[in-house]
Each structure stands twice: as C-alpha cells, then as structure tokens.
Amino acid sequence: MGCTANGVAAALRAAAEVVAEHRVELIELDRAIGDADHGENMNRGFVAIVSSLDQSVPGTPGAVLKLAATTLISKVGGAAGPLYGTGFLRAATSVGTESEVDVKTVAAALRAALEGVQARGKAVEGDKTMVDALLPAVAAAEQAAATEGADVAAVLTAAADAAAKGAESTVPLVARKGRASYLGERSAGHLDPGARSTALILGALARAAR
Amino acid sequence: MGCTANGVAAALRAAAEVVAEHRVELIELDRAIGDADHGENMNRGFVAIVSSLDQSVPGTPGAVLKLAATTLISKVGGAAGPLYGTGFLRAATSVGTESEVDVKTVAAALRAALEGVQARGKAVEGDKTMVDALLPAVAAAEQAAATEGADVAAVLTAAADAAAKGAESTVPLVARKGRASYLGERSAGHLDPGARSTALILGALARAAR
Amino acid sequence: MKKIINDPEHVVTESLRGLAAAHADLLRVQYDPDVVIRADAPVAGKVAVISGGGSGHEPLHAGFVGPGMLDAAVPGAVFTSPTPDAVQAAVAATTGEAGALLIVKNYTGDVLNFETAAELAAAEGLEVRSVVIDDDVAVADSTFTAGRRGVGGTVLLEKIAGAAAARGDSLDAVEALAHKVIGQVRSIGVALTAPTVPHVGSPSFDLAEDEIEFGIGIHGEPGRERTKAEPADVLVERMVRAVAEDLPFTRGDRVLLFTNSMGGTPMIELYLAHGIAERLLAEQGITVERRLVGPYITSLEMQGISLTLLKLDDELTELWDAPVHTTALRWRA
Amino acid sequence: MKKIINDPEHVVTESLRGLAAAHADLLRVQYDPDVVIRADAPVAGKVAVISGGGSGHEPLHAGFVGPGMLDAAVPGAVFTSPTPDAVQAAVAATTGEAGALLIVKNYTGDVLNFETAAELAAAEGLEVRSVVIDDDVAVADSTFTAGRRGVGGTVLLEKIAGAAAARGDSLDAVEALAHKVIGQVRSIGVALTAPTVPHVGSPSFDLAEDEIEFGIGIHGEPGRERTKAEPADVLVERMVRAVAEDLPFTRGDRVLLFTNSMGGTPMIELYLAHGIAERLLAEQGITVERRLVGPYITSLEMQGISLTLLKLDDELTELWDAPVHTTALRWRA
Numbered sequence A, B: 001m002g003c004t005a006n007g008v009a010a011a012l013r014a015a016a017e018v019v020a021e022h023r024v025e026l027i028e029l030d031r032a033i034g035d036a037d038h039g040e041n042m043n044r045g046f047v048a049i050v051s052s053l054d055q056s057v058p059g060t061p062g063a064v065l066k067l068a069a070t071t072l073i074s075k076v077g078g079a080a081g082p083l084y085g086t087g088f089l090r091a092a093t094s095v096g097t098e099s100e101v102d103v104k105t106v107a108a109a110l111r112a113a114l115e116g117v118q119a120r121g122k123a124v125e126g127d128k129t130m131v132d133a134l135l136p137a138v139a140a141a142e143q144a145a146a147t148e149g150a151d152v153a154a155v156l157t158a159a160a161d162a163a164a165k166g167a168e169s170t171v172p173l174v175a176r177k178g179r180a181s182y183l184g185e186r187s188a189g190h191l192d193p194g195a196r197s198t199a200l201i202l203g204a205l206a207r208a209a210r
Numbered sequence C, D: 001m002k003k004i005i006n007d008p009e010h011v012v013t014e015s016l017r018g019l020a021a022a023h024a025d026l027l028r029v030q031y032d033p034d035v036v037i038r039a040d041a042p043v044a045g046k047v048a049v050i051s052g053g054g055s056g057h058e059p060l061h062a063g064f065v066g067p068g069m070l071d072a073a074v075p076g077a078v079f080t081s082p083t084p085d086a087v088q089a090a091v092a093a094t095t096g097e098a099g100a101l102l103i104v105k106n107y108t109g110d111v112l113n114f115e116t117a118a119e120l121a122a123a124e125g126l127e128v129r130s131v132v133i134d135d136d137v138a139v140a141d142s143t144f145t146a147g148r149r150g151v152g153g154t155v156l157l158e159k160i161a162g163a164a165a166a167r168g169d170s171l172d173a174v175e176a177l178a179h180k181v182i183g184q185v186r187s188i189g190v191a192l193t194a195p196t197v198p199h200v201g202s203p204s205f206d207l208a209e210d211e212i213e214f215g216i217g218i219h220g221e222p223g224r225e226r227t228k229a230e231p232a233d234v235l236v237e238r239m240v241r242a243v244a245e246d247l248p249f250t251r252g253d254r255v256l257l258f259t260n261s262m263g264g265t266p267m268i269e270l271y272l273a274h275g276i277a278e279r280l281l282a283e284q285g286i287t288v289e290r291r292l293v294g295p296y297i298t299s300l301e302m303q304g305i306s307l308t309l310l311k312l313d314d315e316l317t318e319l320w321d322a323p324v325h326t327t328a329l330r331w332r333a
C-alpha cells in the first residue's frame, strides 16, 4: 500500500523503470505519427525525477507529486512536458498536505490531473491524445473508489486497465490535436504515443501500490 | 581508307559513337579511382565534335583534327580536355595542310599527339594514365608504318591493339599522376579511365579506316 | 547512424560550446538551462525579442542572435521544444522595462512551454507577450486541431520584429508588426530524404528511392502527401501554387521570396529551384523585391527545400533592409 | 538519385539562372561559356581576382564574387574543371591594366585548363598570373605526383587576395600575398557519406554504415584511409593533429580556424566539431584569433567536415577583417 510519501516515491521509481524499458517503443510510436522524441522526452523527465528522489524524498505524498510535476515541466519539454507536468501539479494540489492518501484522494487526484491536462491541451475524448487513456482511467478509478472495501491498489489497477484499453482505442482515430494532427487521415492506424505512456505509467503505479 | 578530310571526319564520328556507348563504363572506372566524370566529359566533347561536323567538314585532314582539338579543349574540361585537346592539336599540326594522309603521316601524328600529352601532363610510362595506352600505340604504329605495304588501317589497327594492351597494363599500377594518385596504394587493381578511353578511340579510328 | 557527435544526450550543449567559442563577439551561452544570449544584453530601453524551439533547425534560432534580430534564443533538445525555465532564463537575461516579445512557432509543445514561461515572467512583473507563427500551408487549419505549423516565415518574422525593436518601437508596436507579418507570410516544404535524430539513430521516416514528401514539416513529421519524385520545374510549380494561392498573393503584389534548404540539399539545387520560383512569380505579375536563399531553417541533414512568400510594403521592406549582425544573417553591419 | 533538378546536363546553367535572379545587385552571369562576374566589373585600376573550378562546391566560387573578394568565378560542369575559353571570358570581363590573378586549386584538370587560359590571355597582351593552392595534408606531396589538392584554404586565399586587390595592391603584391597564404595554410577533410553527381546518379563511393573516409577530397574522390566511425572527440583530435603537425603550427601561433561543412553535415554537428577543435588548439597554446564556421566549400550533399588552419600575422588578419560583400561572406558592408 503505497500511500505515504515513500510509497508515492517508490511508485514513481517504478514508473521511471517502465518508461526506460519502453523508451524505444515510445520513440517508434512517435516516429510513426510524430517526431520520434516522446520516449526520449519521458525518459529524460523520469530519470530526473529519480535522481531528485535519490537526493531526498519530500515529506508528504503531495510534495512528492509536486516535485515530479516541476521536474517534468523543467526537463521534458515538447507537448508532453507541460501536459504531464500540469497533470502531476494538479494532482499534487488536489492531494494537499495530508501525510497519507486514501482511495478517495487517489481518485480525486486523477480527476484533477485529467482536468489539468485538458485545461492546458484543450483535447477532448477522441482527439487521439493521452486524454483518451486518462479519461476512462479516471472514470474507472472513481467507480472503483466507490466500491465497498476497495484499496488504493484496486483503484489504480482499475485506472490502469481502463487506460490500457483507452490507449488501444486511439489506433483507428484520426488525430485532431498534437503533432499527429498534421498527418490528417494518415494518422489513423497508429497507437498514440502519449496515450501509451499514460497507460504504462498508470500500470507501473498500480503494480507499485499492490 | 579514311585518309581524306571526310575520312577523318567519319573516323571521329565512329569514335563519338564508341565514347557514347562506353560513357557509363568510363564513368564507373573513374568513380572507382577518380571523380566519376570521365565518361561524361569525353561524351560531352565528342557530341560537340559531331555537331560541329554536322555543320560543315573542314577541307583537310589537319583542319578536321584541329576542329576536334579546339572542340575538346572548349567542351571537355577536367584533365582529359586539355590533354586530349593538346594531343589532337599536335596531331593536326603534324599533319599540316596535306589533303590526304598516308601511313607515315599517321604514325608521325600519333607520335606528335603523345608528345603533346606528355608535354602538358608530365606523365611518363607507368604513371597509370592515358600515356600508358598511347605510348605503346605510337611504337606499334611506327613499326607497322615501317612494314612493307602497310596501309593506314593496318597502322591504326596496330596502334589500337597496342593501346588496348597498354590500357590493361594499368590495372596493377599505383597512380602517380591525375586524381587517382591521391589514392596511393588503393589505386592499384583498377583500370585507368583515360587509358581505356584512348584505347576505345583508337579502336574506333582503326575500324573506321578499314 | 553516422554523425559527428559524442553522446547523443549532450549534442545540444556540446554544439553550443562551439557556437560560444566561435562567436564570443556576438553572443554568450548560459548552460543548464541552455540559453543563447546577445553579448551586450540587456540592451537598455529596447524591447527584447526572444525565440526558441527544438534544436536541429540551425541556424534557427541561435544563429539569429545579435544586433537587429534576436536578444536571446532558447534551444530545446533536438526536435523538442525547450522548457519554461529555459525560456524564463532568456527573459531574465534580456528583458527590462520595455518588455519582451516571444516568437513561438505553432507546435503544441512550443506553445505550452512558452505560455507557461510567459505566465511565470508576468508573475515577476515583467511585461512579456507572445506571438505564435503558423505559416505552413501544408496543414489544414481549424480551431479544432493544432492548427498550422510555424516554419520558414519564422526567420522573416524574427528579422522584422528584431529590426522594429532595434529602431526603438514599443512592445505594442513590435507585437502589432509581428501580427502583421504572420498575417501575410506563407510557406510550403518538401522532403527528398528523412532526418536522423541523434538519440533515435535511424531516419524519422522511410521514403522510397522515387518518392518525396510534399508538405513536410521541419521535425521529420511526415508531410501531408507522399508523391513520386518530379522534375524541379514541376515540383517548384506545385510549391509556388500552394503558397501563392493560399493568401492569396495576386498580380501587383510585392513580395520577399525565401528559398530555404532543409539542410541536406546542395546550394546548386537550391538556386536552381529559386530560379524557377522567380520565373513563375514573374509570370504571375508578382514582383519579387527581396530574396533570401540558403539553409536558414533546417531539419538536420534532411534533403528538401521550402518556399516562403511574404507580402511586402514599404515599412516591411525597410525593416528587412535594416542592419543586422548575427552569425547567419548579416548586412550593413 | 533524388535531386531537385531537371535535366542533369543543364543543372549548372539552370542554377546560375537562380543565382543571377537572386543577386542582381552583386553579380551578373554570362552564359555559354558560363561565367559569374561582379556586377560592377571591370573595376578600374584594380587587380582582378578570378577563381573557378568544377561546380558542386557551392558557395565556392560564385558565392564569393563581389566587392572585397572575387571579380569573377568560372564554374565548370559538376566536379569538372572549366575550360580555357570560360576562364578567358572571365578575364576579358574583369581585367584591365592592373592585370589579373587566377586562383587555381591543385588538380590536374584545373591547372591545365587555367594554364591554357593564362597563355591565351597573355597572347592578348593582358597580364595574368596564376597561383596554385595545395593545402590538403591528406595527400602525400611529391614532384612526381599530382601533388596535394586545393581544398578549404582556397576560401581563405580568395578572401585575402580579394582584400589585397581591393585596397589597391599591385599584381606583384597580390601574387606575393597569395603565395604567403598558400605557404601557411593546411587542411584535412573527412566524409561520412558520398556525394551523388547528377549525371552519374549513384553515390561516388560506397561507405558501410560504420565507416568513414579520412582525408577525403571535395570531389568524391575516395580519401587516403577508410576507418571505423569514431566519436567526435576522437575524430576531431585526429584531424587537428594531422593539420597542426604538418606545417607545423606551434605554441604561440595565432591562427584562423575554419571549420567547414562538406554540405550534408548539420550545423549542430559542425559547431560541435568546431568547439572540440578550439579546445584542442587552446590546449596546444595555439591562439585561435579568427574563425569561420559553415558550409563554404562543399561536395554536393556529402556529409563530412574539413578543418583548415591558417597562420595569421597582423597583415593577414587585417585583410581577413576587411569589408567583403558577396552572397556567402559578408561583413562590414
């Protein structure tokens, strides 16, 4: 149960590992319909998060998430940097200064992250972006959180599963936001790299929480 | 027997055809140890000679050779332009204003051409240049010209055969002149493009003379 | 991949070291975050003109830092927009009372990162505005998409905004001029080969030996349409038509024609294409009054070209002609 | 082969049309034979400085025509030296009482064609001298071979001879200066890929994905040695050593460092290499006092770079700094 600051830090380390493992895959996905940097961008950001955490782990879950947010904003660049950065920042704000997070807090943090991403990027469902992974993830998390006896792991697992499905659902879509939109019809038939990274990260967080 | 002005013109047309046919081969030979333009250069020159001859054929063999010389000088460029140009120019001067050329005149013209090429390019036998084709050709032509009853065709055929052998002899040589010399030892194992074009042209002249 | 680099991760920073060593008279480089700053910045009383974006498009933007053009350039990782803190560092090093104009190419990443930086700068009491250039006619425009990309027009915009700031225009005036330029500049690009991003190691897309990408972007994003290679006369005519019909440019217009190499195209081909474009425009009664020919906004080693047309008037022409002294553009200085 | 051309046979002439259209203020072009001439030539009382060679090395030489540098450039076919009548036409258009200096790169073809042209000009009573530049240390020198090639040093020579002529030096003086430059300039090149000559249609040589040519020429002639690709630090060190040891350049020397792209190498790599060279020279106590970084003598789309070192003194530095206004080099004008 990773709900303390250390638990969140461990979950972010797990996410960093998954991002590193999938760096080339994300580059290749972005190469097909973008500019071939998404894996490099995300990996640069998460490597920086881990090295920050190696220095010291902030005292609360919210502070850890905020550290992740500012690191992503200042290290990733591209579209993903501000979008993920804003998402983590809103999640951090939503979590506040509590020393432990529960299922409700987690679900609310995910909702806040989604709202942040949408506020910054203006993407709606079906635009073939990370929103297509994050939006069903939030809905699933909220549903799980409302279930009797659910723990954080269960909530994140529900979110991760929904994100994975959501990511897959981007394949047939024609992109309307981000770099892939320049391709018009030619963007159909490819998995969106940002949706994939969202699913990967949520998957890692869920596994870490178990 | 191509010894009148028209005969020389016809022989030059034959040479132009052979050069055109072997354009790519000469480019490829030059690509291996030079800069891949010899076939293009020679072809540009001989195409120009033919179009000059199409306009009008000068009155004497010497004048035809001079036309070829000035055309090569002004159209070919590279090393081959001035070298072949000088060769043809010296040959023209050697032939003088006679209206027909005989075996002696032909042999002397070839010798003059060789001397011109060597005066301009300073190459000696074994430097892996056109001299390695032209030098044995001259010797063979002089020997044939001294033979009882030899005609111009026989003299040119002897020159062409010797040139072909001379060209082949450049394969193992390390170049000491021209662009191939930059390659040092790596120039060995390749046929010199200029020696090959010399052999081709003499071959065409000989066939035309028959 | 064969490149003259060490570790792909440090390629931008190591390249900036060479830039700094070569042009100490013109610029200085701050590292981590990496920013290229005009040597004599901040220039008192002058609006700072700042641009930036992913690296790999050199000389854009760092090659345009200097008197008469940019006060700072913010290079991101290769093909990746820079982060807000880097943009902020550029603002901090160059911006005084007169404020700053950020010139942003219209890509989601650039827009978001520069937007965040502008907010942070505003929070520190600096007057910072941004303009977004989106001159690429290859991309269908719509408020429901990311919109058109910023490409070749950026170079012209940076020169003209820089000249306006240099002559002492206010931030309002420089901003208004920038909007005017953005309103009347259009570009189209074509690629014959793909670039190779150092950290990727293989070409950004695959093109058959007889194929070209028409409407290519500058990041190796595949273009709008893949077609057969064509003779220069046919290709350039398609390009001129795409640009000239978009604004539309019409008979009697005075224009600046910018024929740009994407990096790997030899000058001999670039001038050949430029000559065709000049001829076609003359036939349409469009007067080419100024021109720029060369590799100014590139995509690493990609072979290809872009054409940019900017409608001129007396003021824009005067600003274009004004002295400029940068590593890549220099005249009357 | 994918190129932005029409018929390979007309690529040079069609490219010159674009050049002429783009830079009518600086130069004019005469066709058949093709010659690029400074717009205001002949300049009364000035020694004419003329150069030329095969095309495909742009901006060399036509990009250096203009006040302070060349009076005329003679472009041959791609990678093929021009013919004597073309050189003669350049002389005729630019040369008066003060005479002309022909700057010839040391290739058999160039030397022979320019030699013939000089003879023809002399026969018409014009005073025409030629100097042959041979700065490429990759080639072993000997009077029994074609000798060293003329490469990057040519750009520096054209600038300095042009500046000397512009300040009113006599033909003797310009010639002497040219010999001085030739005596103290050295270059080395490296190729990562091969160029493709339009009329050939396939690359001039084949390099494996992990190979480079060390000591490459500028015509796609294979270099002296084929080696494995190396990190930039290692490669540039080999290059600096090859050049610096040849003259030899020693501690305390003041030099101009010219880091040149062969055409296809992106600026980001070029500046990276330049930075390494600056560092290595500083470590050796050699003071880099002037620098030139960019694609100035190229080999079509070949990827690769060359390094050129010129030993400076006050006079050469002053001539380098003197105003120049050409399409490719421009300062203080």
Ligand SMILES: Nc1ncnc2c1ncn2[C@@H]1O[C@H](COP(=O)(O)OP(=O)(O)O)[C@@H](O)[C@H]1O
Pocket (backbone or CB within 6 Å): A030, A034, A035, A037, A038, A039, A041, A042, A077, A078, A079, A080, A081, A083, A117, A120, A121, A122, A123, A128, A129, A130, A131, A177, A178, A179, A192, A193, A194, A195, C079, C080, C081, C108, C109, C110
């Ligand atoms: N407006 C947007 N809203 C939400 N997500 C977006 C938006 N634009 C792009 N993205 C996401 O960002 C991903 C690309 O990130 P990345 O490759 O790192 O940045 P860039 O596109 O700048 O190269 C896309 O796959 C998509 O999921």
Ligand SMILES: Nc1ncnc2c1ncn2[C@@H]1O[C@H](COP(=O)(O)OP(=O)(O)O)[C@@H](O)[C@H]1O
Pocket (backbone or CB within 6 Å): B030, B034, B035, B037, B038, B039, B041, B042, B077, B078, B079, B080, B081, B083, B117, B120, B121, B122, B123, B128, B129, B130, B131, B177, B178, B179, B192, B193, B194, B195, D079, D080, D081, D107, D108, D109, D110
């Ligand atoms: N100094 C020389 N003397 C005689 N022949 C030479 C000399 N230099 C070069 N050649 C000949 O010229 C040929 C190359 O001609 P070409 O490719 O047309 O010119 P370039 O070398 O200028 O590209 C060589 O194969 C060689 O036979």
Ligand SMILES: [Mg+2]
Pocket (backbone or CB within 6 Å): A030, A034, A035, A036, A037, A038, A078, A179
């Ligand atoms: Mg991307």
Ligand SMILES: [Mg+2]
Pocket (backbone or CB within 6 Å): B030, B034, B035, B036, B037, B038, B078, B179
């Ligand atoms: Mg050749």
Ligand SMILES: [Mg+2]
Pocket (backbone or CB within 6 Å): A035, A037, A078, A079, C054, C079, C080, C081, C109
């Ligand atoms: Mg990117």
Ligand SMILES: [Mg+2]
Pocket (backbone or CB within 6 Å): B035, B037, B078, B079, D054, D079, D080, D081, D109
């Ligand atoms: Mg040649």
